[in-house]
Amino acid sequence: MFENLADIHEKLSALERQMSDPELVNNQKKYQEVVRDHFRVSKLSELYNEYTKVGQDLADNREMIRDENEDPEMVELAKDELGELTEQEQKLEQQIRLMLLPADPNDEKNIFLEIRAGTGGDEAALFVSDLFRMYSRYAEMRNWKVEIMSSSPIGIGGFKELIALISGDKVYSRLKFEAGVHRVQRVPETETQGRIHTSAVTVAVIPEVEEVDLQIAANELKFDVFRSSGPGGQSVNTTDSAVRITHLPTGLVVTCQDEKSQHKNKAKAMQVMRARLLDKMEQERHDKISEDRKNQVGSGDRSERIRTYNFPQGRVTDHRINLTVYKLDQILSGSLDEVILPLITHFQTEALKELH
Numbered sequence: 001m002f003e004n005l006a007d008i009h010e011k012l013s014a015l016e017r018q019m020s021d022p023e024l025v026n027n028q029k030k031y032q033e034v035v036r037d038h039f040r041v042s043k044l045s046e047l048y049n050e051y052t053k054v055g056q057d058l059a060d061n062r063e064m065i066r067d068e069n070e071d072p073e074m075v076e077l078a079k080d081e082l083g084e085l086t087e088q089e090q091k092l093e094q095q096i097r098l099m100l101l102p103a104d105p106n107d108e109k110n111i112f113l114e115i116r117a118g119t120g121g122d123e124a125a126l127f128v129s130d131l132f133r134m135y136s137r138y139a140e141m142r143n144w145k146v147e148i149m150s151s152s153p154i155g156i157g158g159f160k161e162l163i164a165l166i167s168g169d170k171v172y173s174r175l176k177f178e179a180g181v182h183r184v185q186r187v188p189e190t191e192t193q194g195r196i197h198t199s200a201v202t203v204a205v206i207p208e209v210e211e212v213d214l215q216i217a218a219n220e221l222k223f224d225v226f227r228s229s230g231p232g233g234q235s236v237n238t239t240d241s242a243v244r245i246t247h248l249p250t251g252l253v254v255t256c257q258d259e260k261s262q263h264k265n266k267a268k269a270m271q272v273m274r275a276r277l278l279d280k281m282e283q284e285r286h287d288k289i290s291e292d293r294k295n296q297v298g299s300g301d302r303s304e305r306i307r308t309y310n311f312p313q314g315r316v317t318d319h320r321i322n323l324t325v326y327k328l329d330q331i332l333s334g335s336l337d338e339v340i341l342p343l344i345t346h347f348q349t350e351a352l353k354e355l356h
Helices: 008-019 020-024 028-066 072-100 121-141 172-177 262-289 328-330 337-355
Strands: 109-116 145-153 159-167 178-187 196-209 221-226 242-247 253-257 305-310 315-318 323-325
Touching: 008 172, 020 337, 028 072, 028 172, 072 337, 109 121, 109 172, 109 262, 121 145, 121 159, 121 172, 121 196, 121 328, 145 253, 145 262, 159 172, 172 196, 172 337, 196 262, 221 253, 221 262, 253 262, 253 305, 253 328, 315 328, 315 337, 328 337
Parallel strands: 178 305
Antiparallel strands: 109 159, 109 196, 145 159, 178 196, 221 242, 242 253, 305 315, 315 323
């Protein structure tokens, strides 16, 4: 098994030679890619060395057990070690398989987190605020940076829509499974009868795109400027600083009015537009490939309900993996790994099945 790893040491040496190349150091983007490859191959090399050694120890022990001239005490010792060595070999095999899974090219990227109120009116808009707070606290725990790109507040502490850029180490790899419909069940503060209401909020997770990733022709874009307005139609400022960008071929529209400067709003709106366009292209390509193939855990469609937050029971349920945890307060305070880590494990396991 893993015969293709026999030349792993040569790959490692080649990457080390690349890293010491002065020309590569001048190209920071390429250099970072090589550094990441080196880290991965180095870890793989360590695991493979350990796996080979354990395999050899197993073979030696089995040979010892078969040898009739061997000291009986040594044979018993070898038998005792078999179970432990077999377990160790299986564990290492699983770790190597996970590392050999094709990497998601977006895993290293920053993301645009888009949270929108769905069914449920004001209650849904308030939950947009709750979810944004949850993701912000999780980001803080991981030393990520959160920047609001665009928001539509409703005046009672909620938002119709909120778009934020989250930057840091492997943001997409952690938050990519958050996309979908998040359902909340709770008694609204305005409810006098104490009845539980069900509302829904949609979350989209879009990888940030660099300008080099996607070029947009100037004649494909229409720019509009207007005055920013806050809750209740109050004027936020008296200049035409808000920007609306329409991508004419697709009809995609991005509006940004959070900054006082028209230039800053335009730059932010273009960042979001570029990411949305590339995401749309990727989604269309993905849909084409998997048109007739449904994943065992669902279609992966963004309209699918993925999670329910039930306040009366203090319960969070992720419907994709039938996971229920009674830690609603901790999760909404940012302890998202309670849900994220089981999701990562599940989807890795599913991907491993497909390799067989």
